[in-house]
Amino acid sequence: MAQQEARQRRPSIHDVASHAGVSAATVSKVLAGVTTVKPENAQRVLNAVERLAYRVDPLASDMRRAKRRIIGAIMPEFESEFFGQMVTELEGLAEQRGYTLVAASSRESEAREKEILARMHDWRVAGVVLAPVRNEHGPAAAFMKANGMTGVLIDRVLSDDAFDTVSADSAAASAEVARMLVGKGHKHILIIGLAEGAATVRARLEGFRTQALALDPSIRIDVITSEVSVEPLRSSLRDYFGRGERPTAVYSLLLKGTLVALSEFRRRGWHCPNDISLVGFDDAEWMQVTWPAIAAVVQPVRQIASEAMNLLFRRVEGAVGPPSARLEPCQVLERESVGSPGNGPHSGGGDRQQPPLS
Amino acid sequence: MAQQEARQRRPSIHDVASHAGVSAATVSKVLAGVTTVKPENAQRVLNAVERLAYRVDPLASDMRRAKRRIIGAIMPEFESEFFGQMVTELEGLAEQRGYTLVAASSRESEAREKEILARMHDWRVAGVVLAPVRNEHGPAAAFMKANGMTGVLIDRVLSDDAFDTVSADSAAASAEVARMLVGKGHKHILIIGLAEGAATVRARLEGFRTQALALDPSIRIDVITSEVSVEPLRSSLRDYFGRGERPTAVYSLLLKGTLVALSEFRRRGWHCPNDISLVGFDDAEWMQVTWPAIAAVVQPVRQIASEAMNLLFRRVEGAVGPPSARLEPCQVLERESVGSPGNGPHSGGGDRQQPPLS
DNA sequence: CAAGAACGAAAAATCGATTTATCGATTAGA
DNA sequence: TCTAATCGATAAATCGATTTTTCGTTCTTG
Numbered sequence: 001m002a003q004q005e006a007r008q009r010r011p012s013i014h015d016v017a018s019h020a021g022v023s024a025a026t027v028s029k030v031l032a033g034v035t036t037v038k039p040e041n042a043q044r045v046l047n048a049v050e051r052l053a054y055r056v057d058p059l060a061s062d063m064r065r066a067k068r069r070i071i072g073a074i075m076p077e078f079e080s081e082f083f084g085q086m087v088t089e090l091e092g093l094a095e096q097r098g099y100t101l102v103a104a105s106s107r108e109s110e111a112r113e114k115e116i117l118a119r120m121h122d123w124r125v126a127g128v129v130l131a132p133v134r135n136e137h138g139p140a141a142a143f144m145k146a147n148g149m150t151g152v153l154i155d156r157v158l159s160d161d162a163f164d165t166v167s168a169d170s171a172a173a174s175a176e177v178a179r180m181l182v183g184k185g186h187k188h189i190l191i192i193g194l195a196e197g198a199a200t201v202r203a204r205l206e207g208f209r210t211q212a213l214a215l216d217p218s219i220r221i222d223v224i225t226s227e228v229s230v231e232p233l234r235s236s237l238r239d240y241f242g243r244g245e246r247p248t249a250v251y252s253l254l255l256k257g258t259l260v261a262l263s264e265f266r267r268r269g270w271h272c273p274n275d276i277s278l279v280g281f282d283d284a285e286w287m288q289v290t291w292p293a294i295a296a297v298v299q300p301v302r303q304i305a306s307e308a309m310n311l312l313f314r315r316v317e318g319a320v321g322p323p324s325a326r327l328e329p330c331q332v333l334e335r336e337s338v339g340s341p342g343n344g345p346h347s348g349g350g351d352r353q354q355p356p357l358s
Numbered sequence: 359m360a361q362q363e364a365r366q367r368r369p370s371i372h373d374v375a376s377h378a379g380v381s382a383a384t385v386s387k388v389l390a391g392v393t394t395v396k397p398e399n400a401q402r403v404l405n406a407v408e409r410l411a412y413r414v415d416p417l418a419s420d421m422r423r424a425k426r427r428i429i430g431a432i433m434p435e436f437e438s439e440f441f442g443q444m445v446t447e448l449e450g451l452a453e454q455r456g457y458t459l460v461a462a463s464s465r466e467s468e469a470r471e472k473e474i475l476a477r478m479h480d481w482r483v484a485g486v487v488l489a490p491v492r493n494e495h496g497p498a499a500a501f502m503k504a505n506g507m508t509g510v511l512i513d514r515v516l517s518d519d520a521f522d523t524v525s526a527d528s529a530a531a532s533a534e535v536a537r538m539l540v541g542k543g544h545k546h547i548l549i550i551g552l553a554e555g556a557a558t559v560r561a562r563l564e565g566f567r568t569q570a571l572a573l574d575p576s577i578r579i580d581v582i583t584s585e586v587s588v589e590p591l592r593s594s595l596r597d598y599f600g601r602g603e604r605p606t607a608v609y610s611l612l613l614k615g616t617l618v619a620l621s622e623f624r625r626r627g628w629h630c631p632n633d634i635s636l637v638g639f640d641d642a643e644w645m646q647v648t649w650p651a652i653a654a655v656v657q658p659v660r661q662i663a664s665e666a667m668n669l670l671f672r673r674v675e676g677a678v679g680p681p682s683a684r685l686e687p688c689q690v691l692e693r694e695s696v697g698s699p700g701n702g703p704h705s706g707g708g709d710r711q712q713p714p715l716s
Numbered sequence: 717c718a719a720g721a722a723c724g725a726a727a728a729a730t731c732g733a734t735t736t737a738t739c740g741a742t743t744a745g746a
Numbered sequence: 747t748c749t750a751a752t753c754g755a756t757a758a759a760t761c762g763a764t765t766t767t768t769c770g771t772t773c774t775t776g
Contacts, residue, residue, distance in 0.1 A: 012761090041724085041725080058481060059482070059763090062731095063762075066731095080442070084436040084438070087436050088463050104459075124417070262647040284644065289624060290620065291629070291648075293624075382756090394753075395754075418731070418734090418761095421761045421762075423761085424761095
């Protein structure tokens with residue numbers, strides 16, 4: 001009976017101590033690598049650890065520290081490749097340093113974002129990687145500030161007066177997209193986006209506009225945005241085309257917009273790039289297998305994750321000084337969805353007529 | 359100075375106790391909803407909690423329980439829509455019950471899977487939702503068994519002698535795909551898949567084969583699988599078509615296979631459904647905006663997640679009895695990528711010729 | 717050779733809660 | 747009126763580690 005219980009209960013540090021014939025404090029020191037332990041005793045501890053298959057309980061171990069070896073990660077969603085990769089990267093990086101990553105999805109809600117943050121504060125996490133729903137001025141960042149939490153803001157941020165920030169260099173990437181499209185002769189371009197309140201989306205917009213106008217002041221740039229959800233954007237786009245607007249290229253500032261644009265093209269029977277060109281911010285695996293392959297801006301997920309974790313741990317270890325605002329360079333992939341305007345007839349003839357062998 | 363420290367340090371249960379003029383035990387009882395506390399004292403505790411903005415430290419709170427209010431979730435990856443949604447659902451479900459979900463990615467490695475599990479065991483999680491890399495017979499499930507952990511296996515599993523399992527009804531869905539394809543007159547069908555060792559992939563294969571042969575014994579079914587990674591599958595497929603094989607439809611048993619098939623079609627200039635039909639297991643958002651839209655089997659993510667959590671918490675609360683093996687029904691979406699064989703010419707004419715307005 | 721420094725390890729305090737044992741006061745019963 | 751039962755609350759033990767304090771020994775050193 002007692003045997004069974006003993007088999008169920010995991011060995012504690014005291015079990016190791018008594019097996020090794022030393023005190024719990026000594027065991028703790030050996031495991032922590034403190035050198036003031038006699039080699040002989042250290043060996044006995046190690047043997048006991050081995051024999052009992054003892055492992056430190058991270059929960060109990062964290063009890064006595066102010067900063068626990070837990071890192072919180074808050075993403076707007078888990079469903080997209082971008083944030084999925086981001087969590088994977090962050091998890092690996094935290095693990096490397098002996099920390100546990102607790103990831104949570106704010107589901108695109110600022111209210112939920114703040115609740116999650118409060119819960120992470122309850123856990124007394126050592127630090128937080130926050131990808132805010134909107135931008136760095138939301139209630140979540142305010143909460144972190146008010147409670148003296150250490151953290152890094154990523155993705156939908158530009159800079160902050162309290163936290164380090166890391167994001168893709170949206171403006172530079174958008175300028176490159178502008179060079180690409182203007183270079184191919186486009187003179188009427190539509191930009192679609194969501195949540196213009198997000199600083200990064202605005203940066204993407206301005207980065208494009210500035211570069212495009214610099215290259216060709218006569219260029220016409222239309223902008224359609226929707227503040228909240230995808231559906232208004234969809235109907236705005238439908239209306240826009242419905243009243244006869246015919247831009248020769250569309251630049252979507254985010255993935256959902258790319259999907260909306262594609263489905264609208266479908267509805268109208270338009271093909272890329274003959275009828276219209278398309279470039280989207282954010283790449284996805286499927287974009288290179290569809291026909292045509294969709295041109296996209298690739299965000300440097302690994303660099304963002306790694307830089308964010310570096311900055312975070314620097315702060316966790318007590319670094320002071322003004323917050324830094326990092327921008328990581330993107331890569332623009334020019335694929336088949338981009339062509340020159342008027343290259344193909346606006347009606348008739350499928351994309352089939354181009355040699356597809358790649 | 360002391361003031362500042364006090365402002366930094368979060369209030370503990372003792373701070374609340376002294377503010378309310380009662381003992382810590384009483385505070386604990388009030389917060390736990392024990393009724394043997396005088397209403398007057400309960401009110402004073404509640405007031406103190408309010409004034410100090412006190413919140414229970416979940417870490418300390420969990421110290422004294424054998425099963426902590428933490429649920430572990432292990433997924434093969436976070437990058438796909440399926441597992442992204444799964445984690446989101448599981449997180450919400452755990453949260454509803456006052457538990458914290460700690461998710462980890464095994465990155466399609468059984469070794470890593472076991473390591474993660476060992477770490478979760480260190481945390482003494484109350485339960486684990488494991489989506490194994492291969493199947494229910496891997497080292498991870500064995501570890502759980504050996505250490506008496508409670509858990510539920512999902513997705514790439516059929517049934518187990520120790521744990522409850524929940525997965526999509528792959529066989530039934532595949533049979534429905536078979537009915538669809540055979541019903542449209544296909545007599546030569548190629549099935550592509552990965553990791554045939556995974557029980558579910560085999561179930562998908564057999565579910566399809568059985569139904570297809572029952573409907574038309576003369577049907578020809580070719581199968582191409584690759585044990586490990588995607589690349590061998592890609593080259594096998596290339597060889598297969600290269601030596602002149604011309605099935606009229608392809609059924610991919612998993613998402614990665616669908617992508618491989620599409621890119622191979624691209625390379626050869628084939629269009630769906632005129633040149634070849636395509637159906638894939640696993641749906642994705644992009645599949646309805648591409649041209650053609652890709653027919654797919656939709657897995658019931660929410661039902662799987664919810665059923666898994668129900669079963670898990672039943673076990674956490676001590677339920678005994680033989681493990682159950684649940685299969686949740688899928689939905690088959692017939693989209694444009696599926697047509698009748700010979701419907702369009704095998705060479706010439708794009709999919710453009712079909713009215714796309716949907 | 718005695719006082720002090722250095723060393724190694726054990727004892728005890730600590731982290732922040734929960735739970736059990738204990739205790740005093742009030743009420744009930746004989 | 748005295749003992750027993752009940753009620754409410756406190757003190758103390760507990761969870762499993764870490765860290766500080768204390769305490770013998772041994773080694774220096776004047």
